[in-house]
Amino acid sequence: MSARDPSEQAIKDILETIKKDNVKFIRLQFSDVLGFPKNVAIPVHQAEKALTIGIWIDGSSIEGFTRIDESDMILRPDISTYQILPWRSSFDSFHEKVERVARFICDVYTYADKPFDGDPRSVLKRNLDAAAELGYVFNTGPELEFFIFKRDENGQPTTEFVDHGGYFDMAPSDAAEDLRREIVLALTEMGFEIEASHHEVAESQHEIGFKYGDALSVADKVITFKFAVQTLALMRNMHATFMAKPIAGINGSGMHTHGSLSKDGKNVFYDPDKDRQLSDTALYYIGGLIKHTRAITRVANPTINSYKRLVPGYEAPVYISWSADNRSALIRVPAARGNSTRAEFRSPDPTCNPYLLFATMIAAGMDGIKNKILPPDPTDVNIYHLSKSECDARGITMLPATLMEANDALLADPVICDALGSHVVEYLTRVATAETEAFHREVHPWEQKRYLRY
Helix, strand or coil: CCCCCCCHHHHHHHHHHHHHCCEEEEEEEEECCCCCEEEEEEEHHHHHHHHHCCEEEEHHHCCCCCCHHHCEEEEEEEEEEEEECHHHCEECCCCCEEEEEEEEEEEEEECCCCECCCCHHHHHHHHHHHHHHCCCEEEEEEEEEEEEEEECCCCCEEEEECCCCCCCCCCCCCHHHHHHHHHHHHHHHCCCCEEEEEECCCCCEEEEEECCEEHHHHHHHHHHHHHHHHHHHHHCCEEEECCCCCCCCCCCCCEEEEEEEEECCEECCECCCCHHHECHHHHHHHHHHHHHHHHHHHHHCCCCCHHHHCCCCCCCCCEECEECCCCCCCEECCCCCHHHCCEEECCCCCCCCHHHHHHHHHHHHHHHHHCCCCCCCCCCCCHHHCCHHHHHHHCCEECCCCHHHHHHHHHCCHHHHHHHCHHHHHHHHHHHHHHHHHHHHCCCHHHHHHHCCC
16 A cells, blocks of 8 residues: 555544544654655644645745745655654643644655655655565665753753763663663654664764664654654753764764665575675675765765764774675674675764665665676775775775765766756755855864964
């Protein structure tokens, strides 16, 4: 059943569920090209209209959507994404939830009743459909890192740490630990299967991992995850940020993304008779990802700040390489085999739009498979310890160092441009140009500290 045309019975069933759940308001959520969640709130009596006809919106004010002369767009809820928002419920005197707010994630359609080219969710669905034509299902499992900071007396975010823990520390109960527990409980209530929750390497840095799944549902979960984390932090007068590198001199935040392909429910990356038990399909997928990774970087690392994370010395990958074990490589194949065989793409950061990231990853992988692109030899040594000449001898190149360099790589890659579509590519180029020009005009405190005495 598609989100575009659910059956009458499916609509009837979900309306009955909404009534039973005592929902009073519904948020119709979607994402702009940059990955920021947007929503339109409707009273519950509009639910049937939303599910059968859709809800019209003005797309001209949404980042990356459309021009004012063609702004009418319609939101069509995907009924499979129905969830209660736990933190938006009211309670009676017995602490029973009595009035609830629910949400649907929506696909965006044009006034001509066609999927909108600038809707990131539609971009991903188009690429997944192309993989499905070859018999493949693309599964992903991202690991999102984030920082929790204090707010000042005016409620504005700061970069002051909430805790001073380290990797996997089991600290005494503090505000950050309590918040992380609340996040896990809320996400669990929303249907997430949380696999791990722990303190990360840097002070006030945390990670919560959830179970892998098909790329579309996981992309929906990433958007929901970020929204939930930031909302619950705000309710505790703290600020959660997914900024790639909020503080110099310590680790930044990544979104390592595991990917695998299956056919008929079977993981096709696993072959017990091959070297490293990796099938030819797995190698071709990795080869495609490596071939197109410089272009994908524009989507995986979408801000000026993203490239402050992609520097040697802080665990983020900067060298285009792959390995079965080496964490300094861009693509790592974890030890698990069988149905858990997968390739971990380590460069993305959590400011990226997951719909666009997954779309480019599957497009690159499919190109690798269709054209039998083998990756270079694996690099099983710490690349950070290699000299430039040693890297050159091994054919190891580097990721783009700036947003504009990544955007130029995108424009030079027809496969990834086609995966995103001209509407999205043109908008990403405008953003990269505007951000770079604005950054060049800004005088940074580092410059004042270093040059003011001249």
